[in-house]
Amino acid sequence: MDTTHKTQSSGAAWGMLLLASIFEIGYALSVGGSQAFTVLSWSVAAVVFFLLTLYFLSAALRTIDVGIGYAVWAGIGSVGAAVLGSMLLDQPLTLVQAFWLGVIIAGVVWLKLADSARLQGQG
Template identity: 35%
Template sequence: MSVPLAWALLLLAGLLDVAWAGAMKLNEGFTRPGWSLVSLLLLAALVAALGQAVRVLPVGTAYAVWTGVGAIGTAALGLVAFGEPANPARLLCLGLVAAGVIGLRLTEG
């Protein structure tokens, strides 16, 4: 597998992580069978994509980027879809996470 494909899979894993978190919110503690199934399928897909990415990328970098993409995306999902607060301190912290993810990508060798 090429390095660009590994990065694409890592980004996909991060986006699947966001979708998984949203499905977890909607499954209401696994009390809604449809959303519970969706959340489990998304979890399996994100682990598969992450597992393929770490075959090529350094595991520390891949894990940090995956969690960063997931954290930023899930926070954005919470702001947009679930009405969570968007105060300046919270947005600043998300910006710092984004800076870290970008820095890891730029320094990956």
């Protein structure tokens, strides 16, 4: 794929990656709620979220390098699942865990900034 196309569709790709990350959070929470896929409603939700996250992740990775895209997707998914799991499922979230989740967020932001700078340098 040429770099002009990558630069022009970069915003859309990052939007798809964000959607994939949101669906990944839904998937993680649904798997937790499914109780090892024994609760039908949660199990169906998990399958739907799984398919959506895979679709949007694969679409985003057509433009975003796989190492960067996967790291951002996994980071957002991990932080989102931990925070929402704490809020919605009464799972504990300690101060130390919150600190390290903040480190993950900082890493995701820096990966995005580094990717943007790299793409701008090619234009």
